[in-house]
Amino acid sequence: MDYLYGSHTVFKIQYHFVFVTKYRYKVLKGDVGLKVRELIRQTCEAFEIEILKGVVSQDHVHVLLSAPPNLAPSEIMRRIKGRSSMKLFESFPDLKKRYWGRHFWARGYFCVTSGELTDEMIKNYLEHHFEPKGDDNFRTET
Numbered sequence: 001m002d003y004l005y006g007s008h009t010v011f012k013i014q015y016h017f018v019f020v021t022k023y024r025y026k027v028l029k030g031d032v033g034l035k036v037r038e039l040i041r042q043t044c045e046a047f048e049i050e051i052l053k054g055v056v057s058q059d060h061v062h063v064l065l066s067a068p069p070n071l072a073p074s075e076i077m078r079r080i081k082g083r084s085s086m087k088l089f090e091s092f093p094d095l096k097k098r099y100w101g102r103h104f105w106a107r108g109y110f111c112v113t114s115g116e117l118t119d120e121m122i123k124n125y126l127e128h129h130f131e132p133k134g135d136d137n138f139r140t141e142t
Helices: 030-046 073-091 119-127
Strands: 014-020 050-056 060-066 110-114
Touching: 014 073, 030 050, 030 060, 030 073
Parallel strands: none
Antiparallel strands: 014 060, 014 110, 050 060
């Protein structure tokens, strides 16, 4: 496994995010779509977030990211959506007419963790970590 290292941590944290344009307007095409991709790359690079895979569709974005443990998923989305929204309005003034409230992205987002270990693999490891005692789900090693 390709683990990443911090000063006091070893980690492999991956998130799959999906976020949509406000009102699901299909504006992420052509130059706007390319600019969104560029802005997301720049933001991720600035915060040491690795983009493993990504797709910019006409009205939403999918990204699979590897992030350090000091960044919460909500913080990652705040930075990506906030910076890209501001820069898009600067680069494409016509978007201000469509998004008069200065909000380019819809409020919410979808996030799920992703990894190479399944729940079943973790449960199996913990089950056989030491001799089981009873049917307790959270045991101590004695």
